[in-house]
Amino acid sequence: MRFSFTPEQDEFRTSLRRALEARSPTKEVRRLMATEQGFDREGWKKLNQEMGLTAVHIPEAYGGAGFGCGELGIVLEEMGRSLLCAPFFSTAVLAATAILNAGTEEQKKALLPKIASGDVTATFAFSEDSGLNDAASVATTAIASGGSYKLDGTKSFVLDGHTADLIVVLARKPGSKGEEGLSFFTVDGTAAGLERRLLKTMDETRKLARLTFKGVEAKLLGAEGKAAAPFAKTLQQVIVCLANEMVGGAERLREDALAYVQMRMQFGRALASFQTMKHKAADMLVDVELAKSAAYYAAAALDESDPEVPMLASLAKASASEAYLQTAIHAVQMHGGIGFTWDNDTHLWFKRAKSSEILFGDANQHRETMMQNWGAGT
């Protein structure tokens, strides 16, 4: 399964690609990215429910379709390809994964069906103003009060944090340090004391928000003080998902740049007939295919609970970071002047490449993580 897709998976990809081509042409991407919400609630709900997207990897016991990361990876790759503007990554990948890893049986039964059905959008807030992704840098505090908790602090770089109905928050017991004292909480998006501000982002297709918590009412998710392990696991799954999304975008950029040089004439011949273009195109193909192999392999490893997942996840993210950005740089160059314009679509993916390169850790960070975990499974 690590090296090929089944006929059913191929078929699923084809119908999803067709649906996304129809619903998310770049004209629609441009319209939505310019809105504050960043997506169209009704349109997304309809597409989501038709294709069962947020249900894909949620187990059937919680109202999902019960597929694995292989299928989730396909959804993400196709979304990366079409730059769909929708709170899918935040809801299905970030929040649902955190809930699956941390929640009690009862909590999963309460929270996940609404996510699977597309009635609730959600996100997971862990990074703070430093932008770091590690447990130790969490400073937001949670104080027990009565049967619930009160959160104080700031979360930043929260994907779709300004629109999510449900927010999973990572916070700590006051006075605790490092990986100790961390817990997950759930917060209602409209809770009193929660201030949500949309951040202005370089990549407008991916909305980020800064959330300020002032005594915000929260419910504990999972075991108190035991969030470090499920958080680490969640992050690994998240970066594998992101890597799969990224290779979808990279492939689209590669194909578009190729189509452009095939069509554009200079010196009486197609640009594609110049060897420097041909060699660049061949190199882009190598970069993208290798990154795809790493992303697919990591997704399959997740499905098989391979002990090497911590290494493989970082390998896939580092690989995708380099390949996507390099492809984007080549793609702009191959377009010439028009590639630098707002009207040409290349910059939409260029910016997604840049934002994805950094999101949840850049290539340097993940190469280091990979090295720390090399051979851990053997």
Next chain:
Amino acid sequence: MSDIMESDLTEEQARADVRAWLKANWDPELSLLEWRNKLVESGWGAPHYPKEWHGRGLPVKFNTPIDDEFAKVGAITVARAGIRTLAAATILDHGTDFHKQKFLRRILTGEDTWCQLFSEPGSGSDMAGAVTRADKKGNKWVINGQKVWTTSAHKAHWGLLLARANWDAVKHKGLAYFVLDMKQPGVQVHPLRQMNGHASFNQVFFTDAEVEPEMMICDVGDGWTVATTTLMHERRGADGLRTWAQASNRKGRIYEEEKAEIATTMEPYKWYPQRAGRVDLVMKRAKETGKIADPVVRQEIAKLLIMSKSAEWTARRARAAQNQGKPQGPEGSLGKLASSHVARQAARVHTYITGADALLSGADSPMEGVIAEILVSVPATSIAGGTDEIQRNIISERVLKMPKEPSVDTTKPFKDVPRNITAKA
């Protein structure tokens, strides 16, 4: 190979079958030849070959599990390394029953060694520009001209020869493909010293060398098509999944004979693992030298491991698609180029890890010279079997369907095409 038989056998059954066969037959006190003849007769030596030609007609995907069963009991395989496998693949695709009868068995047993007589002083990347002549005189083909960079020619019994038999035809249509007997007076072999000090490739001179007419594969004019098959198998084998036989320390007559084979017939290939970069040594060396603690070196090692792992997985994707009967996707054409990237990055990393000791060579260099040999052998990877530039041309034209370069050489009779001046042309 076109004549693979469909089989309903599952992998588990194939494993069980070969395990039972090995249990009954494997004996390290046999001679190498006796053992390989048994393999050939049973079909377990090349299970993906057709049943009538020493195989079992099994899908290629079973080769890995079957090899695995061999490795478990320490059983030796048929002869596989070197040009002989390309010869076998080409003969299976294009040869007649006469060729299959004459050559396949002795290829598998290792009795015959082969070489590939394609490149010439005037034509390397432009392989179809060969000017070695094949002239029909009486009942024989007579060969005159020169080949170069011919690996293992000094060991070979047979050569796969590309020569020009028709000078009035256009470039790609005037070539013929022969199996040439290397052990004849008209063939002279002169070893060439390489930048890594080894002399595994050669100059080969033909002065009225002779070839029987039945030793031509296909017809005059088809030489290019047949050569393309050979090259395709060569490049597919360059995807990083290839391994080289290593002498075993086990006790037994057959292991002694294998050791001798590796030291003699296979001698030209002894540096080949090094030219791929020896990624397998990197972590061990980084730990031994303490360089594993250097954050810059760690980044470079990680880049290498990412590249080599994902190149391996890409090759496996290509193989999986092939096994599923899907049309070949782009992933199948990238292996050779990817392995050049891996080799180059590996040499860079070995240098960082080795530090000042990388200045040394031979016995003074780490691992008895293995590290030094990596550094000076890696450049072969991006040249041999088609350069990186040619791979990029192939990928862009065949896979990405980009236009060919404007051509000045493919439409007129070859005799009128401008070319390098060579001594014997």
